[in-house]
Amino acid sequence: MNKRWTDFQNSxxxxxxxxxxxxxxxxxxxxxxxxxxxxCGAAALELGVPYSDPLADGPVIQRAGMRGLKQKMNLxxxxxxxxxxxxxxxxxxxxxxxxxxxxxxxxxNRFMTLAEENGVDGLLVPDLPYEESYYLKEMCSAHHxxxxxxxxxxxxxxxxxxLSKEADGFLYCISSLGVTGIRSEFRDGLNDFLRTAKEDSAxxxxxxxxxxxxxxxxxxxxxxxxxxxxxxxxxxxESLENELITNREEAIGxxxxxxxxxxxxxxx
Amino acid sequence: MSAAIVPxxxxxxGNFGGKYVPETIMFALEExxxxxxxxxHDEEFQKQFQHELAVYxxxxxxxxxxxxLTEVNGxxxxxxxxxxxxxxxxxxxNNAIGQxxxxxxxxxxxxxxxxxxxxxxxxxxxxxxxxxxxxxxxxGKEDIRRQALNVFRMKLLGAEVIEVTSGSQTLKDATNExxxxxxxxxxxTFYLIGSAVGPHPxxxxxxxxxxxxxxxxxxxxxxxxxxxxxxxxxACVGGGSNAIGMFAPFIHKxxxxxxxxxxxxxxxxxxxxxTLSKGTNGVIHGSLTKLLQTExxxxxxxxxxxxxxxxxxxxxxxAYLHETGRVRYDAVTDQESLEALESLCxxxxxxxxxxxxxxxxxxxxxxxxxxxxxxxxVCLSGRGDKDVHTLMEKVEGGxxxx
Numbered sequence: 001m002n003k004r005w006t007d008f009q010n011s012x013x014x015x016x017x018x019x020x021x022x023x024x025x026x027x028x029x030x031x032x033x034x035x036x037x038x039x040c041g042a043a044a045l046e047l048g049v050p051y052s053d054p055l056a057d058g059p060v061i062q063r064a065g066m067r068g069l070k071q072k073m074n075l076x077x078x079x080x081x082x083x084x085x086x087x088x089x090x091x092x093x094x095x096x097x098x099x100x101x102x103x104x105x106x107x108x109n110r111f112m113t114l115a116e117e118n119g120v121d122g123l124l125v126p127d128l129p130y131e132e133s134y135y136l137k138e139m140c141s142a143h144h145x146x147x148x149x150x151x152x153x154x155x156x157x158x159x160x161x162x163l164s165k166e167a168d169g170f171l172y173c174i175s176s177l178g179v180t181g182i183r184s185e186f187r188d189g190l191n192d193f194l195r196t197a198k199e200d201s202a203x204x205x206x207x208x209x210x211x212x213x214x215x216x217x218x219x220x221x222x223x224x225x226x227x228x229x230x231x232x233x234x235x236x237x238e239s240l241e242n243e244l245i246t247n248r249e250e251a252i253g254x255x256x257x258x259x260x261x262x263x264x265x266x267x268x
Numbered sequence: 269m270s271a272a273i274v275p276x277x278x279x280x281x282g283n284f285g286g287k288y289v290p291e292t293i294m295f296a297l298e299e300x301x302x303x304x305x306x307x308x309h310d311e312e313f314q315k316q317f318q319h320e321l322a323v324y325x326x327x328x329x330x331x332x333x334x335x336x337l338t339e340v341n342g343x344x345x346x347x348x349x350x351x352x353x354x355x356x357x358x359x360x361x362n363n364a365i366g367q368x369x370x371x372x373x374x375x376x377x378x379x380x381x382x383x384x385x386x387x388x389x390x391x392x393x394x395x396x397x398x399x400x401x402x403x404x405x406x407x408g409k410e411d412i413r414r415q416a417l418n419v420f421r422m423k424l425l426g427a428e429v430i431e432v433t434s435g436s437q438t439l440k441d442a443t444n445e446x447x448x449x450x451x452x453x454x455x456x457t458f459y460l461i462g463s464a465v466g467p468h469p470x471x472x473x474x475x476x477x478x479x480x481x482x483x484x485x486x487x488x489x490x491x492x493x494x495x496x497x498x499x500x501x502x503a504c505v506g507g508g509s510n511a512i513g514m515f516a517p518f519i520h521k522x523x524x525x526x527x528x529x530x531x532x533x534x535x536x537x538x539x540x541x542x543t544l545s546k547g548t549n550g551v552i553h554g555s556l557t558k559l560l561q562t563e564x565x566x567x568x569x570x571x572x573x574x575x576x577x578x579x580x581x582x583x584x585x586x587a588y589l590h591e592t593g594r595v596r597y598d599a600v601t602d603q604e605s606l607e608a609l610e611s612l613c614x615x616x617x618x619x620x621x622x623x624x625x626x627x628x629x630x631x632x633x634x635x636x637x638x639x640x641x642x643x644x645x646v647c648l649s650g651r652g653d654k655d656v657h658t659l660m661e662k663v664e665g666g667x668x669x670x
Contacts, residue, residue: 051566052435052566052567052568053435053440053441053444053552053567054444055289055290055444055448055553056290056451059434062434062435069566099551100288100551101551101552101565102564104549104550104551104565105548105550105561105563105564105565106564106565127288127290127554129288129291129294130291130294131287131294132286132287132288151291152291152292153292154291154292154293154294154455155294156295174291174292177292177451177452177453177455178292178448178451178452178453179448179451179452
């Protein structure tokens with residue numbers, strides 16, 4: 001693991017990992033939003049790639065994908081965007097969040113080479129379950145990339161334990177059934193699920209899907225090492241779409257205020 | 269001829285197939301696979317399935333010799349496997365009955381389904397009514413507009429039709445949305461998929477419930493031809509469920525098989541649904557197969573006059589049979605299928621579905637170059653009542669009902 005991952009894993013903070021869509025609403029905005037998120041305390045960044053058929057995503061991220069597609073953003077450009085982020089000073093791990101078909105068309109080997117060249121730290125493929133990921137995981141480790149594993153409340157105990165032990169980067173615990181999106185409540189037993197995951201995991205255990213408010217985040221502090229927020233942030237970006245293009249400095253200011261209002265005090 | 273047993277334990281047909289789905293529904297696929305394999309070896313279940321096919325759907329469907337059509341066309345004799353005579357008017361009901369019985373066996377009370385033109389939606393709504401299940405059908409906004417009659421039929425049958433406004437608002441997006449809904453409600457919901465597509469074990473299961481088409485055909489043909497097999501078997505392919513069901517018992521026999529895709533306005537144009545002719549390897553709806561996509565991997569919208577063939581992917585077993593060369597796949601245009609449909613109407617008094625007309629058009633071309641004592645069998649997958657509106661526009665050039 002590289003230094004960015006070591007720093008991430010050794011941190012004693014309750015880790016905040018945001019998700020944004022590359023190219024939403026334009027490439028330069030993605031760069032400035034990423035830097036703003038790091039300034040607000042993000043411990044790592046998930047960078048989504050626009051896709052025509054995102055079957056694990058709810059309406060908010062689907063719309064972001066459509067905006068990204070209009071900008072002609074694609075997987076290769078998203079990877080190259082990471083090196084621009086590095087030039088502009090981004091120090092946190094960056095994880096490319098892409099559907100498997102995009103990866104197949106670019107070519108898994110080419111992805112590995114490009115990712116290494118451009119300062120990418122990890123890969124997350126929401127439609128590639130553990131059972132189909134063997135070769136990709138081997139390739140990722142050969143290229144010093146973390147293939148992020150997802151576990152769900154429906155994952156059985158045996159598999160949960162196996163995935164937790166083998167996890168790289170961090171373990172992504174899906175909070176609830178269904179696609180990405182904002183939720184008002186979480187299922188019973190979620191804390192037990194997180195505790196079980198933590199028992200076996202050598203890497204930080206993060207909870208994601210549905211989180212949108214400070215009090216929701218706070219309720220998982222005792223049972224997880226961090227949290228992922230996607231749709232709520234993407235929705236804010238959507239509301240600032242025009243300003244992020246025409247009056248970016250002010251829009252980034254508004255965005256940072258929003259992020260600060262969202263985060264528990266101790267993550268900042 | 270291919271000797272490998274497919275799919276393997278991972279649901280692979282050579283390189284194709286597999287399970288490319290979010291982790292959340294992996295347990296449901298395992299549960300489904302286990303229940304399906306149990307049902308497959310349970311005589312009671314099989315008996316019940318055959319019984320329902322007989323008394324509810326009206327099976328066996330006949331194998332009809334198209335005497336006048338053969339005469340007009342010249343060459344080999346043309347036989348029609350009459351899936352159009354099933355309850356609800358197409359082969360779709362075979363699979364819907366099978367999956368609904370399995371849902372009941374698994375104790376699931378809710379089913380969800382996707383539909384393009386509405387044929388599978390109607391079949392799903394029908395079996396839901398019959399077996400007392402609740403039913404939600406996902407349908408693209410654009411298709412709801414084009415297929416108002418089927419939407420109404422589904423509602424009459426007690427189903428809830430859910431309008432899909434994501435993406436291009438057609439079958440591909442309706443399927444995405446049904447999968448999304450399944451991810452959310454996976455603990456008590458059965459996803460009744462309509463074609464031989466999707467993650468393992470769906471392609472295998474749908475083939476199993478559709479193979480009755482081929483099994484009956486083989487029996488019927490053998491009986492009337494002193495033990496001989498047909499010289500060619502032809503079926504249309506969208507997702508590929510009627511074709512895989514028809515081909516199933518013939519795959520390991522020495523019979524040439526032909527799958528017919530939709531060439532729309534021509535495979536050289538951008539408006540076609542010829543997945544095997546023009547597609548490349550990729551993942552769609554949980555399966556690695558051939559699909560129509562851009563170089564970067566964005567899935568493109570197919571086109572065909574026939575809504576049932578208008579799908580950018582294809583069942584993984586067809587991708588495999590194409591690669592091994594066991595089945596020959598070709599494409600037929602809108603125009604050719606319309607001409608075949610009209611000819612069947614005029615010479616046989618049968619109005620078939622536009623999907624089936626693609627298989628028929630290809631059969632006519634094939635038969636013409638064969639000998640008089642040879643015979644081809646075409647799967648007439650559905651009846652054409654649903655297409656009358658489209659046909660009026662095309663044949664009479666009018667649009668008086670728009």
